[in-house]
Amino acid sequence: MQRVNRISIAAGLVCFCLLIGCKASTTTDEPTSESSEKPKVALIMKSLANEFFSTMAKGAETHHQQSGQYELVVNGIKDERDVSRQVALVQEMVASDVDVIVIAPADSQALIPSLRRAIKAGIIVVNIDNKLDAEMLRKEGLQIPFVGPDNRAGAKQVGDYLATHLAEGDSVAILEGLQTSENGRARKAGFEEAMNEAGVKIVDSQSAEWEMAKANEIASSMLSEHTEIKAILAANDSMALGAVAAAKSVGRSDDLSIVGFDNIAAVRTAIRDGKVLATADQYGDQLAVYGIETGLKLIADENAEVADVETPVDLITKETLDAK
Incomplete structure (x- = not known):
């Protein structure tokens, strides 16, 4: 050319x-x-x-x-x-x-x-x-x-680690990214693969469109409707932080495991504080x-x-x- x-x-x-x-x-x-x-x-x-x-x-x-x-x-x-x-x-x-x-x-x-x-x-x-x-x-x-x-592989790593903190038969929920985004679909698939291998039930999965405020709203609804949920898997860290806020609002901060994806500074702080269990770093x-x-x-x-x-x-x- x-x-x-x-x-x-x-x-x-x-x-x-x-x-x-x-x-x-x-x-x-x-x-x-x-x-x-x-x-x-x-x-x-x-x-x-x-x-x-x-x-x-x-x-x-x-x-x-x-x-x-x-x-x-x-x-x-x-x-x-x-x-x-x-x-x-x-x-x-x-x-x-x-x-x-x-x-x-x-x-x-x-x-x-x-x-x-x-x-x-x-x-x-x-x-x-x-x-x-x-x-x-x-x-x-x-x-x-x-x-x-490899977004699917990264999400599976996070899901596999979460599974070590759960028991077979436990219930979890997923906060998805935009459903028109390949990385959102891949991360959801990685989470699902890890949970299925561990014998953990996914009782709810909804898109919060990568947004913290929307994740807060949806996670609050999930936790109210499914009180048996033991963990929330968020397809990015912004949504994980939304889930942290939701857990606090319903009094679940101490017994709900939350994982994310991206390794932003705010989530590193939340991991050190015990509010988030894990995330994935894609540098x-x-x-x-x-x-x-x-x-x-x-x-x-x-x-x-x-x-x-x-x-x-x-x-x-x-x-x-x-x-x-």
């Missing part, structure tokens, strides 16, 4: 300048004559109100400052469910003539048409966090690498970095294989936190 060749030549010029002592700025608002030599990367995330994504943005900005080899534009939406705004952001980045879009899609299918247009415009697209629908990508004839963890501060590095590699070599990259996901408990 001509676009990629121009970027490769420009990247070579930047390296030559650095070798002879030229100093390049790492800021995104540097002069056009200098910044035009660098690839321009757009990071498009979900809700920046969610600590996980604000951590992701900070990690990307730190990497950008340390690298100095590309420009970075960071975007996010206010609401996890605002798919139309995320579609508009993709269109804005295409119009801005970026070279790479690294996206954590709010919906696994709805973003694909706009991303197809971005690819046709010569932009490299990298998918992080929430995997785009594989069947729809095949139908569209698109190859978009997914850079992220949110590095997740966008992994995607950016993949995009830069594809720019550097237009013949590089477009392949998925599995990133780490680890179980976090009080024991693992105390060991650090």
